[in-house]
Amino acid sequence: MRKNIRWAIVFLLFIATGLSFLDRQVLSIAILKIQEEFHITDVQYGMVNTSFLISYAIMFTLGGWLIDRVGGKIGLALSVGVWSVANSLHAVMTSFTQLLTYRFFLGMGEGGCFPGAAWTVYRWFDKKERALANGIAIGGSAIGAVVAPPLTIWLSANYGWRGGFLIPGLVGIAWVVIWLLIPWKKTDMAVEEPISTTKQDTVPFLTLLQKRPTWVFILIRFLLDPVFYFMMFWIPKYLSSVRGVSFEEIGNLFWIPFLALGISNVIGGWFSGKLIAGGFSINKARKTVMGIAALLTLAAPAIEWVSSVGVAVGLMAVFMFAHGFWITNYITAISDMFGQKATSTVVGLSGTAGAVSGLLLNPLMGVVIEQYSYRPLWIASGLLYPLAFALLIWLIPRIKPLFEEGQAHVIQEDISTRIP
Numbered sequence: 001m002r003k004n005i006r007w008a009i010v011f012l013l014f015i016a017t018g019l020s021f022l023d024r025q026v027l028s029i030a031i032l033k034i035q036e037e038f039h040i041t042d043v044q045y046g047m048v049n050t051s052f053l054i055s056y057a058i059m060f061t062l063g064g065w066l067i068d069r070v071g072g073k074i075g076l077a078l079s080v081g082v083w084s085v086a087n088s089l090h091a092v093m094t095s096f097t098q099l100l101t102y103r104f105f106l107g108m109g110e111g112g113c114f115p116g117a118a119w120t121v122y123r124w125f126d127k128k129e130r131a132l133a134n135g136i137a138i139g140g141s142a143i144g145a146v147v148a149p150p151l152t153i154w155l156s157a158n159y160g161w162r163g164g165f166l167i168p169g170l171v172g173i174a175w176v177v178i179w180l181l182i183p184w185k186k187t188d189m190a191v192e193e194p195i196s197t198t199k200q201d202t203v204p205f206l207t208l209l210q211k212r213p214t215w216v217f218i219l220i221r222f223l224l225d226p227v228f229y230f231m232m233f234w235i236p237k238y239l240s241s242v243r244g245v246s247f248e249e250i251g252n253l254f255w256i257p258f259l260a261l262g263i264s265n266v267i268g269g270w271f272s273g274k275l276i277a278g279g280f281s282i283n284k285a286r287k288t289v290m291g292i293a294a295l296l297t298l299a300a301p302a303i304e305w306v307s308s309v310g311v312a313v314g315l316m317a318v319f320m321f322a323h324g325f326w327i328t329n330y331i332t333a334i335s336d337m338f339g340q341k342a343t344s345t346v347v348g349l350s351g352t353a354g355a356v357s358g359l360l361l362n363p364l365m366g367v368v369i370e371q372y373s374y375r376p377l378w379i380a381s382g383l384l385y386p387l388a389f390a391l392l393i394w395l396i397p398r399i400k401p402l403f404e405e406g407q408a409h410v411i412q413e414d415i416s417t418r419i420p
Contacts, residue, residue: 115344135328
């Protein structure tokens, strides 16, 4: 029974992360109709996106902190519930101010998604299966990115642009009901101690900030998330302006890298678990897969020089495949080190760092592209993952638990310890 329940929970996490990416991408297509109907300018559209990113960045940390205290069941129900209601409200908007407000609440809800998924996987799976479960859970986001454009177009054609928001929002609300109906029994879980929200059984926020690994994970996400945003937001424009690919053909190509990402999320987790089953330590298994990922990203600069569009898209797919290997084991490594008491908080802190970095650097990307070319960005994309891996090896020599599971005692050096 436990095995069936926990994989059902992972499937629901897959749906939740898929909905998170689907719901945030609906507007990028529906805005074409919304601008015509409400005369919203491009500047106002930029403000709407900023509204989402601000609340998303803030709630990544606050949502993670909350989930570490109330648990994944209640925390994720609140998270998915808030963003699904906010997404549904887009369907009844009648003004720019309402759109700005609903977008803010969408980001507020979505900020708790990935910290909640990480906490839940840690709670239900042991070290051998944890990475695979994380890969499946995270993989939903990539599939959501693949499905979003054609699904939104189909919903808009059949039910209007408002239906493109309302129907996924109602699916999210139904998800919350199903999620709450699944029984969570202590004896079914991989981590056997009861969930506690007392101060003594949670790690104080300031204590986490005194730990060197916390800052290492934050730094890595700050470095790498802008690369992912570059791949997500700028590939269509690159294919159009540099490669001369038509709008229709971009739709036929853009999903390929994200499909590779979704597949690699699962394979990267499975591979890490197989290494542990074969005798690798947690430290060696996670870092082996992340090292392979960093090596694969070195293919990115070649995108600028290959002549074939097909080969260029294939290299983009290789890069996104590498990112799937990386992010699955990165999040799993956080759970390996911080456990039930702080995983969501640290995932949240690092996610906030990545969102802030993306918010700051995306305009700079536009300047680089406008005044120079895409070449510096492709080169940076290929070099930053190896740099992040080197920092991980240097600053976290061994991935191991920071805190005992029965109590919040520190069992590893803090940030004041001399860096090796």
